[in-house]
Amino acid sequence: MSVEMPQIVQKNVNLKELSTWRVGGCAEYFCRPTLLVEIEQACRWALSQALDITVLGGGSNILISDNGIKGLVLCMRDFAKILEVKEDEKKIYIKAEAGTKKSEILKLFLKRNLSPALFLAGLPGDVAGGVVMNAGVAEKIIPREFVEIVEEFEVLKYEGDQVKVVKYCNQEIEWEYRHTNGWQPGVIVSVTLSWKLEPDNEIREKVKLANQIRLQKQPLKQPSCGSTFRNPDGDKAGRLIEQAGLKGFKIGGAQVSEKHANFIVTEEGATAKDIKRLMDHIINTVQQKFGIQLQSEVIPLGEW
Ligand SMILES: Cc1cc2nc3c(=O)[nH]c(=O)nc-3n(C[C@H](O)[C@H](O)[C@H](O)COP(=O)(O)OP(=O)(O)OC[C@H]3O[C@@H](n4cnc5c(N)ncnc54)[C@H](O)[C@@H]3O)c2cc1C
Missing domain, CATH: 3.90.78.10 (UDP-N-acetylenolpyruvoylglucosamine reductase, C-terminal domain)
Incomplete structure (x- = not known):
């Protein structure tokens, strides 16, 4: 079945500014969605044209070739709303769209003096990029990696030229050092994080110090x-x-x-x-x- 190229898809877009290294060539086709339906349309079209789909988060852990990227590149950084913040008697749950910056998540934990704020301090990029990379810090703090704070996440999966959203809970995924497995291929569209409602009243000072140390060492x-x-x-x-x-x-x-x-x-x-x-x-x-x-x-x- 032929599918028309959605209006949101552009041709030959330079990607240099979307990588924190500030290098790289053009995307053959490029899309910067703000809505789930736009991601679905763009992916359905790419699949109907047998194009590869590449996802960019905050671009802080990728090296884009000078020769560019063939197929469709989805840049997720404008798909970035906090969808829900809820608390039960024990835990806080934060659900956010994939492109939400880690720094926005940090603010929500910090507001409640909760420990995940510490390892998130100074981590660039998006929440979904954090899941893909199981981003974290070397210091032996709790928590120190995404595996410890992810409750579940949703992935737009491809089946033939069809797409559908599938939910993965933390235990279904293989979490490794700076890598996850078991959900690919697909586009992560939302992430739900959770943590115990046990405030650490020194967390603000600890975050401040962690930022100072990063500035000194990096x-x-x-x-x-x-x-x-x-x-x-x-x-x-x-x-x-x-x-x-x-x-x-x-x-x-x-x-x-x-x-x-x-x-x-x-x-x-x-x-x-x-x-x-x-x-x-x-x-x-x-x-x-x-x-x-x-x-x-x-x-x-x-x-x-
Ligand atoms: C100054 C600096 C300091 C850093 N410090 C740390 C650190 O202390 N600890 C650490 O772990 N990392 C660190 N990093 C690396 C990087 O910030 C992390 O790996 C981060 O989690 C990557 O997120 P991102 O959104 O930028 O992902 P990107 O670099 O955009 O992408 C990373 C991978 O995830 C995939 N991806 C991104 N979003 C999606 C999605 N929605 N669906 C499917 N796939 C997706 C991409 O295709 C790519 O394969 C640092 C980077 C910089 C520049």
Whole structure:
């Protein structure tokens, strides 16, 4: 059955500004929905044309190729309403559309002095991106990763050229270090978070301190994607990169941060290829010096 291209879909849209690294080419087709029905229409159309569908959240953990992304790119950041906040005698439940910023969720926890505010402090991007990546912090605080606060989430699933929303509860998903499995392929459209109603009266001070520490240790004034490599078991990628003498090492417009060796920062004019070449150089150097194979935490998107 032929489906007309929805009006909300545009052709050849540059994606650079949608990635925190500020690099990357164009989406062949692009859609920035505000309504569920628009996501459904765009996906149904893409499936009818046999196009791949790529989802962008806050763009803070992706490397978009300079050659762009074929098929349809859905940018979720305007699909961002808090849908419900409710409390029973034990817990708070927050349901939010996928593109809601983590910082908005943080505010809701902070208002009630609840502990999830602490690990959310300084985490960029959307709530759905947090679920996909099981985002979190290394410090041994409770909670420290999304797995601990997600109650359930809804995914727009594809079946042939049809789409339908399916709900997944926390226990149905495989949660790993900076990765989740068991719900793909699909577009996460909403996330429900929950936490015990047990206030921590020092939480505001703790959040303030966590923000100060991030500012001190991370190059937050330069474009980056946060930690570029996963920490190998029992070690820190940043320590290995620094010990390999790579702090400040530069290829084109991409540089190993002087402040935090696991951050790659970019300057105006940098390309995705510069970042990719620098990542390959880091991997090879650390492998040669320490016999450890670093794995990318950042997800490459598009045509390489
Ligand atoms: C300065 C800085 C500091 C950071 N610090 C941390 C940290 O302390 N801890 C940490 O864990 N991470 C950190 N990160 C990395 C990043 O912020 C997290 O991984 C974040 O959760 C990614 O969310 P996002 O919305 O930006 O996702 P994106 O980067 O846009 O996407 C990540 C993946 O999720 C998929 N995706 C996004 N939304 C959807 C959706 N609605 N449906 C289906 N798939 C989707 C994308 O296709 C992609 O595969 C940091 C990044 C920066 C720039």
